[in-house]
Amino acid sequence: MRDYKFRGKRIDNGEWVYGDLMTGKNPSITWWKPVGEQSYEIDCADVDPETVGQVFDFGDKEENELYPGDIIKTVHTRASENASSDDPFSNTATGYEEYEKVGLIEYHRGYTFGPRLRWKKGHMMIPNTSTLWRMKAVKLGNRWDNPDLLEG
Known part of the structure; x- marks a missing residue:
């Protein structure tokens, strides 16, 4: 099955993030971030459009x-x-x-x-x-x- 994972370089700190792509005024990558032993929350960051790519x-x-x-x-x-x-x-x-x-x-x-x-x-x-x-x-x-x- 095709993997729809994307990566992009964050605008705010230059780190690479991996997850789902959201498009809008600025492209964003969303991902699940662990916040406990078995719980997660969604995180999101704006990324440089030039760096966005699908695996x-x-x-x-x-x-x-x-x-x-x-x-x-x-x-x-x-x-x-x-x-x-x-x-x-x-x-x-x-x-x-x-x-x-x-x-x-x-x-x-x-x-x-x-x-x-x-x-x-x-x-x-x-x-x-x-x-x-x-x-x-x-x-x-x-x-x-x-x-x-x-x-x-």
Whole structure:
């Protein structure tokens, strides 16, 4: 079942909050806050609209939730000049090496809709969880708290 959990960065103190999205003059996130051993009350905070995002249906290899604006590291394989293998799709044969890329996850609204991983050069749509797991994806941070991760 689809999870309708949202996150946003509070305007008043810059903390991240997670819960349900309420729209109005300013977007707000509401959540259940424990106030006793088995009792809760609803809390609410205005959030920066730029930071609001809905959790994706997949996580990284460490099972961290991923939201639009998250920065992840992925591992890829490329063949060197001396690669040799009877299997052209093998990445474990002699001459293949791994390299890392850092990219931004976003929700793409263009000729296709859905989650997209964007690197400095290029991008790819993310059709399912196994795509990120095969790339050994790990969440590093997000573009608001860690913009330096996208540099270089």
